[in-house]
Amino acid sequence: MPDSPVLYVLNGPNLNLLGVREPEVYGRETLADVQARCERAAGDATVVFRQTNHEGELIDQVQEARDKADALVINPAGYGHTSVALLDALKTLTIPIVECHLSNPAARERFRHRSYVSAVAAGVVSGFGPVSYELAVQAALGLAQERSRSADRSI
Structure with a gap:
């Protein structure tokens, strides 16, 4: 891993509407607020933060x-x-993947209880609002650091 690790934070559909879409579920912070939280939590890491409403673009x-x-x-x-x-695109990755949700999908409608992403994620952080992102960033970078240390030891 380089001196400054690179962390991708990818966001799917409708997250561009944070702050106005169902604030009782997702809160009042905007996606820009969430991005700022991620960048603070990442410290010296480079954060590539993106959002799209298009499945192919996310892939x-x-x-x-x-x-x-x-x-x-x-x-x-x-x-x-x-x-x-x-899911198939995520399965091609060899880097740590952390799934993140603002709300707790398990406490919501039944169709939200199953996530294809969870099958390939190292872990899931959900239900803590924007703090979920901070926790996910810390977890992902920690896993990347562990992976890098393990690779260094095997040389």
């Missing part, structure tokens, strides 16, 4: 992370419950 971003990132935090939003294509 392209995951594929880009294969070669450019040391770890990935992903809030797949609705695609987590529906996209086998996103």
Whole structure:
């Protein structure tokens, strides 16, 4: 891992509406506020923070992370419950993946209880609002650091 690890934070559909969309569920902070939290939590790491409403674009971003990132935090939003294509793209990664959600999907509608992303994630952080992202960033970078140390020992 380089001196400054690279962390991709990818966000799925409708997260561009944070702060106005169902604030009783998702809170009043905007996606820009969440990005600032991630950047603070990442310290010296480089954060590539993106959001898209398009499944194919999200898959392209995951594929880009294969070669450019040391770890990935992903809030797949609705695609987590529906996209086998996103799962297949995530399965190609060898870097740590941490799934993140603002709300607790297990406490919501039944269709939200299953996430395809969870099958390949090292862990899931959910239900803590924007703090979920901070925790996910810390976890992903910690896993990347452990992975790097293990690789150094095997040389």
